Amino acid sequence: MIITKQALQLAQRNVKPAFKFLLERNTNLSRTWKRPEALAHPKIWRRWTGRFKVADSTPVQFRIQDVPEELFETVVVHMAKGMRDEPMFSALGLWDDPASTRAMEELWMETLQQRVSLVALVDDTRYLRYLGTDNVIAGVNILGVVDKDSAHIVPKVEGSKAQLFLDALAAVERRVDVFARYGVSHYLTGIGLAVAREFRGLGVGTELVRGRINMGRAMGVPLTVTLFSNPASHAIAHTVGMEVLSDVPFDRLSVGGRVPFPGARGSMRLMAKRIE
Numbered sequence: 001m002i003i004t005k006q007a008l009q010l011a012q013r014n015v016k017p018a019f020k021f022l023l024e025r026n027t028n029l030s031r032t033w034k035r036p037e038a039l040a041h042p043k044i045w046r047r048w049t050g051r052f053k054v055a056d057s058t059p060v061q062f063r064i065q066d067v068p069e070e071l072f073e074t075v076v077v078h079m080a081k082g083m084r085d086e087p088m089f090s091a092l093g094l095w096d097d098p099a100s101t102r103a104m105e106e107l108w109m110e111t112l113q114q115r116v117s118l119v120a121l122v123d124d125t126r127y128l129r130y131l132g133t134d135n136v137i138a139g140v141n142i143l144g145v146v147d148k149d150s151a152h153i154v155p156k157v158e159g160s161k162a163q164l165f166l167d168a169l170a171a172v173e174r175r176v177d178v179f180a181r182y183g184v185s186h187y188l189t190g191i192g193l194a195v196a197r198e199f200r201g202l203g204v205g206t207e208l209v210r211g212r213i214n215m216g217r218a219m220g221v222p223l224t225v226t227l228f229s230n231p232a233s234h235a236i237a238h239t240v241g242m243e244v245l246s247d248v249p250f251d252r253l254s255v256g257g258r259v260p261f262p263g264a265r266g267s268m269r270l271m272a273k274r275i276e
């Protein structure tokens with residue numbers, strides 16, 4: 001997957017007022033919340049020893065950190081590749097539609113500007129030397145802070161498949177008033193979790209979600225809420241103590257009279273956890 005020229009231009013424009021307009025039009029992120037200035041960026045949130053081993057049988061070290069600006073483009077490319085296996089996108093055939101692909105890339109690129117997304121990187125000079133590279137991305141969690149005034153916004157995009165995906169997400173999220181239920185004014189939400197195929201099943205996804213909780217606590221964000229679509233991510237959310245707010249089987253979901261994800265197996269599960 002190649003990142004579009006337009007998405008790169010968006011990234012380069014991120015300090016100009018024109019970009020702010022795009023951010024406000026195209027996402028449901030909070031317009032007022034800002035990452036605390038006192039919190040260094042990029043910050044490392046977790047380090048752990050993985051089950052993955054190099055040639056000499058020594059386990060590889062990983063770290064979870066904020067996505068630094070120099071990795072924004074690489075991270076979007078990683079997402080577009082990793083999310084090919086995501087059940088909703090696969091059922092939609094979203095990646096066969098260039099306009100929808102571009103819409104998703106732009107949405108992720110815009111969300112990265114809020115500076116709360118996380119990347120899992122190989123943190124092991126031996127292994128990096130073995131591969132002959134400086135950076136290996138094992139996984140990414142695109143995250144954003146949503147508030148009462150922004151949560152109802154459904155981004156309007158050009159690709160029809162991406163639009164259907166966003167409409168379906170909104171339809172499920174609308175079923176629960178998380179602000180009333182938890183008595184909060186804002187929360188941290190996930191807008192895509194993807195682990196590189198070669199690193200799946202090693203705990204990277206779980207550590208990314210644990211990292212999100214550490215980060216939320218440091219930023220004073222009281223809650224995290226996410227719609228998970230993959231049985232493996234349901235398992236991760238359960239492991240970190242998230243509770244199920246709503247569980248909608250793909251074949252029972254209807255958006256504008258259409259089944260948006262024909263043939264998808266499983267369910268969209270809205271899950272949440274207080275960050276204390």
Ligand SMILES: CC(C)(COP(=O)(O)OP(=O)(O)OC[C@H]1O[C@@H](n2cnc3c(N)ncnc32)[C@H](O)[C@@H]1OP(=O)(O)O)[C@@H](O)C(=O)NCCC(=O)NCCS
Binds near residue numbers: 206207228
């Ligand atoms: C979903 C995804 C992020 C998981 O990442 P990961 O690093 O492989 O996950 P982890 O190794 O941390 O944990 C996976 C857990 O799911 C469990 N699991 C895996 N497949 C499962 C399945 N089909 N049903 C139930 N549980 C499953 C594993 O046993 C493990 O649980 P455990 O730690 O209790 O043993 C990864 O598979 C991925 O990128 N998939 C493609 C994109 C996608 O679907 N993203 C999710 C969007 S919500």
